[in-house]
Amino acid sequence: MNLFNRLLIILASLIILVSAAMVLLVTLGAFAPADLAPSAWFQDRLTPYAHLDSTTSNWTVGISIAVIVASLLLLGLELWPRSSGPRRLVIKQDGLGQVTMTRDSIRDIVNWEASQTEGVMEAQSRVADESDGLRIFCRVTLDPEADAPEVTQTLQERIKNSVEHHVGRHVSHVAIDTQVAPLANHRRVR
């Protein structure tokens, strides 16, 4: 999401948060509409909430609290710094410029290799670009009947060869974390 979209969502969250808080405070009788509203127009919008019957009042309080919590969550998510590293990896840099690819594409290569390996039912991977090369972390779910040491060794080799072939960067580390699928779950998933 680009900066403009994030700013837009932050602004929208703030507006919703403030509106819901004002409705809540007026409904609870903590403030009169005139105390909170910055103008007559806002005061007219808030006044009905000061005269609600008990059932409607309870609903309004509940919905206002839910909206406040949701907008706070949204605000938190948008303001939280994201430090997952650059989305693109430089695979080559020379006098002519840069060749880059998305981190997701490398993950796709790894997941595809895993899905093509006999005995692997599911795979999730992560790629880190370190000074000594690419480090790949792959979590796989194995078929209960698979030979885990053999499958993981095959998978390590396949991932390393495939990524080095496609990306042209040295793969320094391939870590495989395995778990065995429950016997009932024999579905092969990417």
Added chain:
Amino acid sequence: MTKGVSVEPLAIAKAVRLAVAAIDGVVVTRGRFAFFGTYGPGEVVPGVVVSRERNQLTLDVHVIAAPSWSLPELAKEVRRVARQVVEQLGAGPISRCDVTIEDLQET
């Protein structure tokens, strides 16, 4: 069209886009997370960003590649084709040609 500087970036982008898209197993794409392209009057060429700084052309080409490609080889081919097109247009020297592989999939 004797001087390179007379060729509009939009025309260069169009020609480069056509030439790169003709490479087997390559699709020129507007971008996966943001829109990349060259803007002109009432028109935009997606996937190829052409800019000119001090009479030097810079290109940024965004592609989706077939999984059979080795990406450094693909980048070399894209650059070769782009350079050839720019030379044919007489658009001046390329100072930089970035290649961004946005995705790998069968094209």
